[in-house]
Amino acid sequence: MSFVEYSERIREGDVVIIYLGHESMMPVKVQAGGKTQTRYGAIRHSTDLIGQSFGSKVTCSKGGWVLVLHPTPELWTVSLPHRTQILYTTDIATITMMLELKPGSVVCESGTGSGSLSHAILRTIAPTGHLHTVEFHQQRAEKVEQEFQEHRVDHLVTVRNQDVCREGFGVAGVADAVFLDIPSPWEAVGHAHTAMKRHGGRLCSFSPCIEQVQRTCEALTERGFHDLSTLEVALRVHGVRSVGLSLPDFGPDAGPDAGETPAPAPVHTSVAIKTTIPPREMTGHTGYLTFATKPRT
Template sequence: MMLDLRPGSVVCESGTGSGSVSHAIIRTVAPTGHLHTVEFHQQRAEKAREEFREHHLSRWVTVRNQDVCRSGFGVSHVADAVFLDIPSPWEAVGHAWDALKVEGGRFCSFSPCIEQVQRTCQALAARGFSELSTVEVLPQVYSVRTVSLPPPDLGAAPGPDAGPFRSGAPMKEAVAPRLDLRTQPIRPDASCRIAGTTGPWTTGTKDECVATPTGCKKGHLSPGPEGEVGGESMSNCVPEL
């Protein structure tokens, strides 16, 4: 929701970790979108790549084993959104800007410590991101019960990696069998409190750069004897119509 994702979106993510967020992103952007996920630890990257294959999701995700703060996401100007869950997200803000499309995109970072949030917001503002916002996630009371849900229809085309989903198949054909209450009774509702620390989510927006004869609204200038402003020229700005 914070990243405005939809089917067809291209997303860059780091770190991959257990891949739980990656799976959620893939289900959101499929069948025409793609996820580029970067994991620093080699073993975690290999494990995530293996699980994506087992779950027949490989066609929608590219896993890279590298340091996103030093090497970036491995792509430039293709992403609609960037999500970070790393110890020092402020060090990857520049790479996030480069990965996002020239016409703009959304940024989101999860950090458990307010000091991380402060440094990330400073880096985002310095880089030119706008609409900066931080939302604190607090523990809530949940009602726990067992339900039967259909498997997701990702609209995959027929193929060796298509998995259990068929393109255009009606959802009713994929509905899971009903529970046999004689052997699998539904548990009664039970309220429980999920313990844990708060988790601030910081978001920002990369605005579109529009090139004009004298410069763009981000302060980038045409290459000239005086050099470039902010280390960037207007080569990646959208021409003014």
């Protein structure tokens, strides 16, 4: 198991995702002799997990069962321990495409936060790219570095514990893409420019507030970035349902032919249809994504 390479079977030291039910998943580090409690009972790692194939059903001690899934950045995003507000898959997917990430890309990111986006970046740039991620909070930087090791992607990433607005990314002229998710991105635009390749590259800034976007765009234009584009993307989930629709009864047909035989009483009073319904509430705003191209300098 690794976050950048699939395996068939679970081995000791793997991180697996336990599927407990719809939208209820948790990551588990597999250790010989280890035990994990779930609401369906305990999972014994040595007997229930090690050697099993990913995607299989595991019966817990209370008789209920769960599924054990291979980790992916997307499953990690919905099950990781939150240390900060995180980026979700809809934004991540847009960021990945608009930054033109692919195997071999060198990416700078700040802040690392809980590492939700970092894992998705690593998956896409492996096996030849590199991620330089900067996090000013020491505990968060240490924790995420440990997670990268556990997920076997540490060879693809350098974590730096510093303030990007003051000290930059710690690299110069190497990045194909820069991602900023910090309170004052305009203060880091110059450092982003320094980190990027001379030939140019792509930049993305994520900000929840429009005032931040405003200032960032001004800083980007001033620094010579072009093709600025600010957008918002939201995921709409459609719940599939069978619903019954009642049929009206207008009484017996009283047309000219309806004299002799009385029409049989209508059997159906409703019909069932398959349709989708929107959720009662959905995420309407996460943040504005501002993209820009750094020209050759």
